[in-house]
Amino acid sequence: MSHPSFPRAALACAALLLAASAAQAEPGRLLASQCAQCHGTNGAGPGFDELAGKNANDTYDELIEMKYRSNIEGIMDRQARGYTDAQLRLIADYLATLPGNGGD
Numbered sequence: 001m002s003h004p005s006f007p008r009a010a011l012a013c014a015a016l017l018l019a020a021s022a023a024q025a026e027p028g029r030l031l032a033s034q035c036a037q038c039h040g041t042n043g044a045g046p047g048f049d050e051l052a053g054k055n056a057n058d059t060y061d062e063l064i065e066m067k068y069r070s071n072i073e074g075i076m077d078r079q080a081r082g083y084t085d086a087q088l089r090l091i092a093d094y095l096a097t098l099p100g101n102g103g104d
């Protein structure tokens with residue numbers, strides 16, 4: 001008798017453990033992966049504005065401004081509202097460490 005579900009469960013468990021350790025090492029990277037849909041892999045385009053390699057404080061200030069704008073004016077105002085201020089800080093800090101393409 002074989003138990004085909006056992007190895008699959010063990011693999012899923014290992015994947016979860018790996019994901020958990022990655023989250024501990026680089027929480028900003030995981031949070032920022034969502035941004036790649038529109039800003040390109042690693043925030044370096046092509047797509048909308050390049051995010052990689054910018055000053056972390058500037059990016060953070062922009063995200064905070066978008067989050068707390070009273071009227072939702074664009075896509076980013078909605079994106080920014082999905083994160084806590086601390087998460088936005090992690091995202092901005094992480095994106096600043098990435099090499100950009102020298103774009104805007």
Ligand code: HEC
Nearest residue numbers: 032034035037038048049059062063074075076079091104
């Ligand atoms: C659904 C598409 C979409 C996603 C997902 C998205 N963005 Fe954006 N982002 C835009 C667009 C479009 C603009 C430019 C227009 C605007 O500001 O609304 C923009 C602009 C920005 C700007 C301003 C850049 C500048 O040079 O002025 C920042 C900072 C930014 N996004 C950060 C992020 C971060 C961080 C994430 C992930 C948490 C993210 N975006 C996810 C679409 C997106």
